[in-house]
Amino acid sequence: MSLPTKAKVVIIGGGIHGLSTAWKLSETYKNPGDIVVLEKKDTAAGASGIACGVVRNNYFQPAMRELMAHSVSVWESDPKAFKYNPVGYLQISPEVMHEDVASIYKQQKAIGYESTFIEGEKDCANYMKGIFDDWQAQGITSILHEKKGGYAFNKDSIKALENKSTSNGVQVMKGVKVTGFKRGSNSKAVTGVETDKGTIDCEQVVIGAGPWARDFWNMLELPKTANIKGKDGKMHVTDMWTYWMLQEGVIGVEPDFLKTNDGKQPPVVHVDSTAPLYSDKTKKLITDKIWGIYYKPDIEGLGVQGGTSPYIVKKHYKRI
Numbered sequence: 001m002s003l004p005t006k007a008k009v010v011i012i013g014g015g016i017h018g019l020s021t022a023w024k025l026s027e028t029y030k031n032p033g034d035i036v037v038l039e040k041k042d043t044a045a046g047a048s049g050i051a052c053g054v055v056r057n058n059y060f061q062p063a064m065r066e067l068m069a070h071s072v073s074v075w076e077s078d079p080k081a082f083k084y085n086p087v088g089y090l091q092i093s094p095e096v097m098h099e100d101v102a103s104i105y106k107q108q109k110a111i112g113y114e115s116t117f118i119e120g121e122k123d124c125a126n127y128m129k130g131i132f133d134d135w136q137a138q139g140i141t142s143i144l145h146e147k148k149g150g151y152a153f154n155k156d157s158i159k160a161l162e163n164k165s166t167s168n169g170v171q172v173m174k175g176v177k178v179t180g181f182k183r184g185s186n187s188k189a190v191t192g193v194e195t196d197k198g199t200i201d202c203e204q205v206v207i208g209a210g211p212w213a214r215d216f217w218n219m220l221e222l223p224k225t226a227n228i229k230g231k232d233g234k235m236h237v238t239d240m241w242t243y244w245m246l247q248e249g250v251i252g253v254e255p256d257f258l259k260t261n262d263g264k265q266p267p268v269v270h271v272d273s274t275a276p277l278y279s280d281k282t283k284k285l286i287t288d289k290i291w292g293i294y295y296k297p298d299i300e301g302l303g304v305q306g307g308t309s310p311y312i313v314k315k316h317y318k319r320i
């Protein structure tokens with residue numbers, strides 16, 4: 001397929017952001033060729049293809065609450081196509097997180113997002129033993145059990161968004177790298193998108209480039225620093241972009257390993273802990289700082305998937 005010379009909307013990036021935007025906009029822009037998605041590699045080639053796939057409403061920013069509730073309803077609109085598993089989500093926390101998670105629960109309750117909140121070490125242990133009779137975690141003083149949410153097999157979800165978009169007439173162009181923007185002759189307004197395969201004139205551009213957003217920020221010559229008001233009430237000048245590295249892995253386990261007492265698929269289990277973590281092989285202390293693990297079935301079969309706390313990447317790979 002050759003690159004079109006014009007479109008109403010050009011969307012950059014074939015991840016969950018670009019393709020869900022394409023799908024929803026295709027309900028308004030109905031002519032074939034109105035919407036073009038440009039993806040430098042393949043759909044699901046970026047963060048959307050490697051994400052853990054957990055669908056939850058447990059984010060500390062209050063503004064996220066209703067947005068996440070809405071997003072969960074989109075997953076629920078076609079669970080089969082999205083390979084979405086609505087098993088629910090458990091946030092299991094030590095005392096240092098109690099207050100924050102309690103406020104998330106209150107916000108969920110206020111908007112009618114179904115969840116249960118359990119408090120106190122004894123009640124938390126009993127609640128978890130009611131789900132897994134061999135539950136052992138120590139020092140847990142709160143549990144937020146979201147009854148909605150769960151997990152999705154993310155690569156399949158992205159392909160489903162691609163199919164929903166293309167069947168509404170969206171053109172998804174793969175192997176096309178955006179290199180810059182065309183500007184109006186007398187203004188800085190963007191009037192087109194430049195790529196390694198040619199230029200597309202357009203009325204609107206949506207940037208859904210995930211971790212590559214910095215490249216587009218630079219192409220648009222936007223500021224390199226941001227002014228942020230700190231807890232001290234003072235303004236601080238920071239670099240515009242900070243990258244964090246998050247590592248995850250999957251350990252294979254027997255198919256019945258994580259089933260609940262009544263033999264069902266478990267909710268996504270996310271445990272944070274301040275209890276010292278020892279290696280069961282060497283018995284050495286791994287950390288006495290707060291640590292966390294989460295598990296959910298993996299696409300290859302049941303597996304424990306987990307990650308550590310992210311860390312800041314100090315040295316950037318220079319692209320432009």
Ligand SMILES: Cc1cc2nc3c(=O)[nH]c(=O)nc-3n(C[C@H](O)[C@H](O)[C@H](O)COP(=O)(O)OP(=O)(O)OC[C@H]3O[C@@H](n4cnc5c(N)ncnc54)[C@H](O)[C@@H]3O)c2cc1C
Pocket residue numbers: 012013014015016017018038039040041042043044045046047048049050051052053054055176177178179208209210211212246247248
């Ligand atoms: C390890 C990990 C685990 C995660 N787990 C979860 C989770 O469990 N639940 C959750 O909700 N979120 C999770 N996230 C976050 C989530 O993956 C991202 O927020 C989300 O996928 C971002 O989607 P996106 O479409 O914005 O970006 P991406 O999926 O990265 O898509 C951007 C696309 O833009 C393309 N692109 C870049 N530059 C150009 C260019 N110049 N021209 C054309 N195309 C270009 C890229 O190839 C890429 O395909 C996780 C992230 C990571 C890294």
